[in-house]
Amino acid sequence: MIDMLHAALIAPFAEFEFMRRALVGAVALALAGAPIGVFLMLRRMSLTGDAMAHAILPGAAIGYLLSGLSLTAMTLGGLVAGLTVAIGAGALARVSVLKEDTTLAAFYLMSLALGVTIVSMRGSNVDLLHVLFGTVLALDDQALMLIAGIATLTLVTLAVILRPLTVESVDPVFLASVSRAGAPVHLVFMGLVVLNLVGGFHALGTLLAVGLMMLPAAAARLWVEDVTALLAVAAGFGAVSATTGLLLSYHHGLPAGPAIILTAGGVYLASLVFGRRGVVAARLRRPHLEA
C-alpha cells in the first residue's frame, strides 16, 4: 500500500528533475495567482485576466522578434504592453463616458490584432504561439527564478495593500470617503495582474496562467466568505490542482498544462455541488430557513 502510494505520488518527482521543476513552478504560480484571482473575482473582473493575457501578446512578440527566444526581452515586452493596456484602459474610463470594461475590451482587441499582425509580418512562419508560450515541462533556471520572483513580489505587495484593496473591492465609495488610496491601489493591483500573467504565460502558457488564477478563486468562494480564508483556500486549491494535474500528465499521458487546469476545473465543479455554499448545501438549508 505504502509502496503503491509512493510510486503514484512521490516516485515521479524523486526520479525526474523536470517533474520537480514543473511542480515548483506550477505551485509558485498557483500561490501567487490564486489571491490575485480572488480579488479579480471580488471586483467583478473575472474576465479581465483573460483579456489582459491577450493584451500581452504584441509586447512579447516584439521582444521575440528583436532578440529571439530571450526570457528578458519577451518578459519586458509583455510587461510594457500589458501595463499600457491596463493603465490606458483605466485612464480612458475616467476621462470618457465609457466604462472600464468597454475601454479594456477595445484596448485588448487592438492589442491582440497588433500582435497577430506583428507575428505574421515576419516572413517566416514559425509557429510563434508555440515559441511564445512555453511548457511547464521545460522550465529552465531562468524561468523558475522569474516565476518564484514574481510570486514573492506579488505576495509581499498584496500583504502591504491588503487592507485598502479589500475595502476598495467590497465598498469603493467608503474607501473614497476616508482615504485617497483607491486609485493607486487599483493601479498597483492591475500591475500585479499583468506581472503574474507575464510570468505565467511565458513559463506555462496563457491557459495555465489565467486558469490557475480564476478557477481556485471561484472554487474557494463556494466554501468560505471571509477574505483571509478565501485567499488561503484559493491558494491551497491552486497548489493541489497543480500537483494533481502534473501527476495525471505523468501517469496517464495527458498534456501537462490542460491537465492542471482540468483538475482545477474539477475542484470547482465539485465545490459547486458539495461546497458549504454550493448547490446541495443550499437545497438542504432551504426548508430549514422557511420553517
Place this chain on the structure above:
Amino acid sequence: MIDIRRRLLLLAALGSSLAALAVPSPLAAEETKLPVVATFSILGDFVERVGGDRVTVKTLVGPNGDAHVYEPTPADAKALAAAKVVFVNGIGFEGWMARLAKASGTRAPIVTATAGLTPREIADDDHDEAPAKGGKGHDHDKAAKAKGHEGHDHGGLDPHAWQSAANAKVYVANIRDGLVAADPAGKSVYEANAAKYLGELETLEAEVKAAVAAVPAERRRVITSHDAFGYFAAAYGIEFVAPQGISTEAEVTAKAVAKLIRQIKTEKITAVFVENMTDRRLIDRVAKETGVMPGGELFADALSPKGGPAPTYVDMVRHNVTLLTRAMIGS
C-alpha cells in the same frame, strides 16, 4: 476655388500615372522569365537550380518556416494564379495546398516532386516494445491522415523524402520534366542544369555515406525534437528518436518526457538535437537532465535564410551531417 483645386489634383494624379508608364518598368525583364511557385524553401532551391536564369521562383513557405502549420496569404494565391507551373512535395506535406490552388483559380499544372518515389510508412510502434527504431508516437497516423492531399489518401506516410540525397535526385528529375513540359523552348537549358546538379547530389551522397561510415555503428543513435529524418535514417543508418510526434502541433506530456529520459539513460543515446523550428527549451531540459550535450540545430523542413548555416539544400545536408557525426563521435 474648389474647382481649381480639383483640377490641380486631377492633373497631378494624371501626371504621376503617366510618369509611371513612361519609366521602363523593371518588371519588363522579369516577364520573359517563367513564373513558377514552389511550396517550401527546400523545393524552391531545387527549382532554382534546375530552372536557372529562365525562371523566377516564388517560395510560399520561406526559410525557417513550418509548412505543417502554414497559413496561406492572399499574396500566395496571387502568386499561384500568375504561375505557369506549381511544384509541391506531395505525400500529404502541404495539406493546405489543394484548397489554396482552388481558391487562386490557377490553371498551372501542379507537379508533385515526389512522384515515382516509394514513400516510407510511418511505423506505428510503441516506445516500450521497439524503442530503438527511431521515435514514433502513437498519433502519427492520425496526424498524417488529417493532412489529406489532393484527394489521395496518403495514410501514415512520411512526407520528408528530401532528407535522403538519393530521393533528391528524383525531385530534380521531376522538376526538370515539369519545367520542360511548361516551357519546351528551354529544354536544353533545363536538362543541362539538371545534369550538373544531379552530379553534385551524387557527390553529396557519397560524402554523407563516408562521413556516417566513420562513426562506430553502436554510436549512431541520436534524438531530435521532431521526427523528420526517417528517410535520412533509412538511407544512412542512423537511428533517430523523437519526444514529439511527426507533427509540430502535438502538446507534449509528462509521460512522454519521462519515457524519453529513461530511454536515453538505458540505451546510451549519444546526442540530442533541436531543429530550426521547434521549441528548443524542451530538448535543452531533456539534455541537461540526462547529461547528454545538445548537439546544435539541425535543419529538417526548411532552409536557413541567406547567410545562415544552410541557405541551400546541399549546404543543409552538409551542415546536418557535420553536426551529427561530430556529436556522435564526440562525447
